[in-house]
Amino acid sequence: MANAVALLRTEALSVRFGGEVAVDHVSAAFYPGTLTAIVGPNGAGKTTFFNLISGQIRASAGEVWLKGERITRLSVPQRARRGLGRAFQLTNLFPGLSVFENVRLAVQAEARRDFRLLSLASDHHDLNARSAELLETVGLSKRASAPASALSHGDQRKLEVALLLAGQPDVFMFDEPTAGMSVDEVPPVLDLIAAIKRDREKAILLVEHKMDVIRALADRVIVLHQGRLVADGVPEAVMALAVVQEAYLGSTGSEG
Amino acid sequence: MRLLSEDRPGHWLLAALLVALLLVLAFAPFLLPGTKALAVAARILIFIVLAASYDLLLGYTGIVSFAQTTFFGLGAYGVAIALSGGGGWLALILGAAAGIAVSVGLALAMALLSLRVRAIFFSMITLALARFAQVLASEWRGLTGGEDGLTFSVPRLIAPGFHPFASPILGLRISGTVIAYYLIFAVTLVSFLVLLRIVNSPFGRVLQAIRENPFRAEALGFRTIFHRALASALAAGFAALAGAMLAMQLRYTNPDTTLSFSLMIDILLMVVIGGMGTLYGAAIGATVMVLAQYYLQPGLSLLAAAARGIPLAPALFDPERWLLWLGLIFVLVVTFFPAGIVGSLRARANAAAHPPIA
Ligand SMILES: Nc1ncnc2c1ncn2[C@@H]1O[C@H](COP(=O)(O)OP(=O)(O)OP(=O)(O)O)[C@@H](O)[C@H]1O
Numbered sequence: 001m002a003n004a005v006a007l008l009r010t011e012a013l014s015v016r017f018g019g020e021v022a023v024d025h026v027s028a029a030f031y032p033g034t035l036t037a038i039v040g041p042n043g044a045g046k047t048t049f050f051n052l053i054s055g056q057i058r059a060s061a062g063e064v065w066l067k068g069e070r071i072t073r074l075s076v077p078q079r080a081r082r083g084l085g086r087a088f089q090l091t092n093l094f095p096g097l098s099v100f101e102n103v104r105l106a107v108q109a110e111a112r113r114d115f116r117l118l119s120l121a122s123d124h125h126d127l128n129a130r131s132a133e134l135l136e137t138v139g140l141s142k143r144a145s146a147p148a149s150a151l152s153h154g155d156q157r158k159l160e161v162a163l164l165l166a167g168q169p170d171v172f173m174f175d176e177p178t179a180g181m182s183v184d185e186v187p188p189v190l191d192l193i194a195a196i197k198r199d200r201e202k203a204i205l206l207v208e209h210k211m212d213v214i215r216a217l218a219d220r221v222i223v224l225h226q227g228r229l230v231a232d233g234v235p236e237a238v239m240a241l242a243v244v245q246e247a248y249l250g251s252t253g254s255e256g
Numbered sequence: 257m258r259l260l261s262e263d264r265p266g267h268w269l270l271a272a273l274l275v276a277l278l279l280v281l282a283f284a285p286f287l288l289p290g291t292k293a294l295a296v297a298a299r300i301l302i303f304i305v306l307a308a309s310y311d312l313l314l315g316y317t318g319i320v321s322f323a324q325t326t327f328f329g330l331g332a333y334g335v336a337i338a339l340s341g342g343g344g345w346l347a348l349i350l351g352a353a354a355g356i357a358v359s360v361g362l363a364l365a366m367a368l369l370s371l372r373v374r375a376i377f378f379s380m381i382t383l384a385l386a387r388f389a390q391v392l393a394s395e396w397r398g399l400t401g402g403e404d405g406l407t408f409s410v411p412r413l414i415a416p417g418f419h420p421f422a423s424p425i426l427g428l429r430i431s432g433t434v435i436a437y438y439l440i441f442a443v444t445l446v447s448f449l450v451l452l453r454i455v456n457s458p459f460g461r462v463l464q465a466i467r468e469n470p471f472r473a474e475a476l477g478f479r480t481i482f483h484r485a486l487a488s489a490l491a492a493g494f495a496a497l498a499g500a501m502l503a504m505q506l507r508y509t510n511p512d513t514t515l516s517f518s519l520m521i522d523i524l525l526m527v528v529i530g531g532m533g534t535l536y537g538a539a540i541g542a543t544v545m546v547l548a549q550y551y552l553q554p555g556l557s558l559l560a561a562a563a564r565g566i567p568l569a570p571a572l573f574d575p576e577r578w579l580l581w582l583g584l585i586f587v588l589v590v591t592f593f594p595a596g597i598v599g600s601l602r603a604r605a606n607a608a609a610h611p612p613i614a
């Protein structure tokens with residue numbers, strides 16, 4: 001794994017909010033075909049680490065490299081266009097638009113057709129077909145014409161995943177994709193993530209609290225604590241560390 | 257390629273209203289006697305373009321601008337200045353084109369400079385621009401005629417004194433005024449259909465995405481600054497076109513008719529009353545507002561006369577109080593149709609189809 005070329009790499013990545021260091025010199029590399037689980041207690045800086053990678057927050061220090069290109073100074077859309085895809089922890093959709101339109105927008109972004117002014121969106125049949133396909137994949141076909149705001153929490157999470165899949169990124173970032181889902185809604189989402197992994201070309205970053213999910217999917221686990229990377233290794237080894245067991249995973253079991 | 261978009265009104269009542277509006281406006285010279293009625297109909301058409309252009313910005317993209325009147329004024333003054341020096345169609349077209357070009361350029365520059373920082377800066381800059389344009393129009397007398405404005409004559413074909421036919425057609429003596437009306441009608445119809453197409457294009461969908469959730473739109477890879485800038489430019493261009501039509505129709509232009517803040521408020525009300533982000537709402541809102549401005553006062557005089565003898569009533573219906581009544585109508589509309597007339601009707605149709613899940 002280590003001798004493969006990293007798709008994504010962070011180098012002493014840091015950010016401070018006021019006096020507090022939320023992410024503290026985190027250096028990590030992420031490889032194709034590998035799913036890396038990122039764990040740590042609430043407030044450890046997992047989401048902030050994602051925000052630094054995808055550009056919502058600018059780093060105070062350190063660098064982010066994507067496919068060999070330094071992207072630390074690039075904007076959010078520039079990074080997305082270079083192959084970073086993200087599903088958000090807090091549902092982050094277009095609430096007033098239909099479920100279908102939400103996905104169609106993501107598909108359109110990937111197809112770079114955002115400056116077509118005089119053709120009708122409904123006439124872009126290839127995009128519409130791909131959107132319908134994605135809704136089928138996440139199991140939302142029946143809700144296609146409902147506004148996104150009318151979906152149940154679990155369905156909104158599925159839509160979030162559909163938007164991420166639509167972008168066909170090289171790096172997938174999932175921030176607790178199954179949080180708040182009912183028990184029977186979880187397995188299909190995990191299957192979707194497993195399918196991305198089988199592609200072998202993509203790197204997957206998964207923030208997750210649930211141990212069974214990590215055991216089933218992760219090739220590697222990194223642990224963040226107070227913004228610092230404190231452990232990195234194969235799941236069995238990292239989970240076995242006493243510090244991880246007691247301090248981090250025990251305290252956050254309630255989250256999932 | 258279909259000419260029309262598939263954007264249907266979405267409610268039978270709305271469809272009926274729009275068809276009625278289209279028919280009345282299409283046959284206004286034959287249906288409505290008198291020059292005032294025709295002037296009001298022309299004003300409705302012009303404000304449909306102006307309100308629709310503003311809806312592209314406010315309703316679809318979620319950008320608050322106070323400079324829509326500035327671009328409206330640029331179009332009007334473009335035509336006025338070009339025609340003040342005499343000249344015919346060429347001057348009219350060049351004047352309108354110059355007004356539109358300057359508006360588009362100005363809107364682009366403003367958007368690219370300020371939206372990069374924060375949407376609120378754009379709003380503040382538009383406010384400053386609107387004020388600056390007013391001062392400029394009043395002070396630069398040599399060019400704009402100051403507060404008095406500019407009065408000019410239009411090409412003969414659309415001048416009031418021009419009568420191409422000796423005998424009336426369908427009971428109407430065709431004049432240059434009628435021809436001007438149909439020119440405005442055609443430009444409005446085409447503009448509205450083009451705008452309807454733009455909001456239903458892939459680009460238009462991105463605008464809605466920006467309105468709904470700009471952060472998510474960026475995370476999908478949309479460089480929203482460019483979409484916002486283009487939306488501003490388009491809105492400015494169509495506003496200038498509306499201004500050019502106003503100047504052509506009135507045959508004069510002054511700061512009051514094109515640049516005032518109260519006009520800006522009117523445009524805002526038109527879009528809000530009609531329903532933001534629907535485009536049809538802009539048409540309905542413009543119609544309602546222009547009609548209220550022209551007929552509320554006479555209507556109140558009639559009411560006041562009829563209610564003579566009833567205590568308090570004549571005072572209440574005093575024509576001088578028309579603004580109070582307009583305010584009341586506005587409050588009622590916003591209370592009972594919070595999404596505007598079109599938005600609320602559509603919401604009713606949609607709620608039946610997609611009950612929300614708790
Ligand atoms: N934009 C911000 N401004 C100020 N402080 C912030 C900001 N974002 C995060 N923080 C702080 O940074 C720290 C890390 O937060 P973060 O959301 O990254 O944690 P997390 O590991 O994702 O937690 P959780 O498991 O609850 O999602 C917290 O103390 C949080 O309050």
Ligand SMILES: [Mg+2]
Pocket residue numbers: 046047048089175
């Ligand atoms: Mg988090």
